Amino acid sequence: MIKVALKNDVKEFEIGITPLEIAKGIGAGLYKAVCACKIDGVVADLRTPLTNDCNVEFLTFEDEDGKKTFRHTASHILAQAVKRLYPKTKLAIGPSIEDGFYYDFDSEITFTQDILDKLEAEMKKIVKEELQIEKFELSPEDAISEMEKIGETYKVELIKEHADKGENISFYRQGEFVELCAGPHLPDTSRVKAFKLTQCTGAYWRGDSNNKMLQRIYGTAFPKQSELDDYLIMLEEARKRDHNKIGRELDFFTTSEVIGQGLPILLPKGARVIQLLQRFVEDEEQKRGWQLTKTPYMAKRELYKISGHWDHYLDGMFVLGDPNDEEKECFALRPMTCPFQYQAYLNRPRSYRDLPLRYNETSTLFRNESSGEMHGLIRVRQFTISEGHLMCTPEQLEDEFKHCLELAIFMLKTIGLYEDVSYRFSQWDPADTEKYIGTPEQWNEVQDIMGRILDHLEIPYKVGIGEAAFYGPKLDIQIKNVFGKEDTLITIQIDPLLAEQFDMEYVASDGTKKRPYIIHRTSIGCYERTLALLIEKYAGAFPLWLAPEQLRVIPIADRHHDYAYEVLKKLKDAGFRAEVDTRSEKLGYKLREAQLQKLPYMLVVGDKEAEEGTISVRKRGEGDIGSQNVDTFIEYALNKVKNKDLD
């Protein structure tokens, strides 16, 4: 007998009992809901025989690991359906992901929407069949020969990587379908009550663009149909905020086929928001000790050879001239600002008394992104970033890093995106010798330093291996768009290498020459991307201080025009971006239009207002909030702008 500690109880069982059997004994409700378990804190399959005293915790769909198990099983059901309908298909991998699951297949048939529908129908059959899911193990040799027998070459490759660990290889069987898998899985297929295949795309085997492109089917699954429905509605709602749609509808930006891909045109409204952000950022940076530079948009190839861009980033640059003709002058548009601001540092000899030296620049950059990568305002070929480089002594590094992070957080809070970001500590990949400059010693040292700073500042980061810049590690502040895709909004990087490339130094207090540490950073990110995320955040309804048009005076009839202009002048004199709508339309019509354009305030003026010197205030989202004296309203609104209120 063994003792098993459960949630509120310790019970005795026969040796070899499984958590699934224990759950069944506890009650039908638990048995129905349980997805996986933790044995002594380790996630395990419900069919794991218990051989020693232990602690067992049951996981349901409400638990992160239970949810993963549930959706992982859904991906197996998909794979089974594919194998039934298209037996020649080879299986790659099929994990659960944040909002569902996917499965990668190698098939000669192109999966279309039609096929997805058929697969869904087949999956429903598999669920109805209530197939028991059973786990078994094979030796690596047997596992390989079994998989070779059925032509699952991708599985063979995966097993071979595990073979030298000396462990058995686990498999799961549901009906006729057998799948290499570490598990855990649900007890049977009937539990996957509600699912949907959402899309089919290409994906490289093992995420490597040198490998074959497979077909990836994405899906999601829930225990109840109502939960699936809610999720799909939520997705649809989120997509209504897509900046690429409403940003165009509301005339923030547009694109032109004759200008080219990744080169959006910022229309007056988009340009205005960016101008407001830019002024705010430059002023704030000045307050915090940053000095503005204006450096050239292009430079000779020689600069990029020193910085390493020529060897490590040439594909990403727009080159003017023949890069292969060493005889003739060759220029390139700048993809980053660093080497330019370093030249500013190099302008004269530097002393430790000059440090920290903080340079900021509203910097337009050009990157020749591959054609399939552009996306609205989020991923473009020309963008303007609140860029900065800071040179400091080793002793100053932590404080200065903190200073940069505080600035970034201040910006995020001010524009209202602080709650929506996550942190990624982007490190190099020691195995990737092509991408990075510097030695392992240099990388390890600077990553240790950065890790210590982040831990000290209690930043809750995830590590991203291979996400570093070619010259150093980064703290990336990540944000998701309405499709759930994550992008970097802000980045703060420590660069231990380029000071050496550029021979940057300072004279220390003891008279010796030393290399400065360099921090690369943005404070609000690049304006185009930040604008995109703001459009999505506010669904185009910008807070008063950022709204391109803040106030619109709406006269009821032509006889109120004079008074309307009088009010308008007062508003403009107070510094507001305001307009008046003098068209011969009914009030309701003008209001509807102002409302659709997401104006923060509409100021209606008619006989009553003209007589009393008031305005009737309609607030976006709230409707008519009553009459106010013009000056009272101006004071109220000015205050909101000054405080950068987000409502």
Added chain:
RNA sequence: GCCGAUGUGGCUCAAUGGCAGAGCAGCUCAUUCGUAAUGAGCAGGUUGUCGGUUCGAUUCCGACCAUCGGCUCCA
């Protein structure tokens, strides 16, 4: 760059191997109106571009361009 989808007036969407149509927006006129759509009229298109098949292509085929969702890459 790769996989897949899409491309018809500013927008939303019809239709068809044989004259491309509607609503909204725009313009004109009338209406002067109290918190999300007043009415009438007018104008607007080489159906993304270029090529091919065909008596005839917007429709079928191909290439390119652009847009969208992924992958890779990246702020």
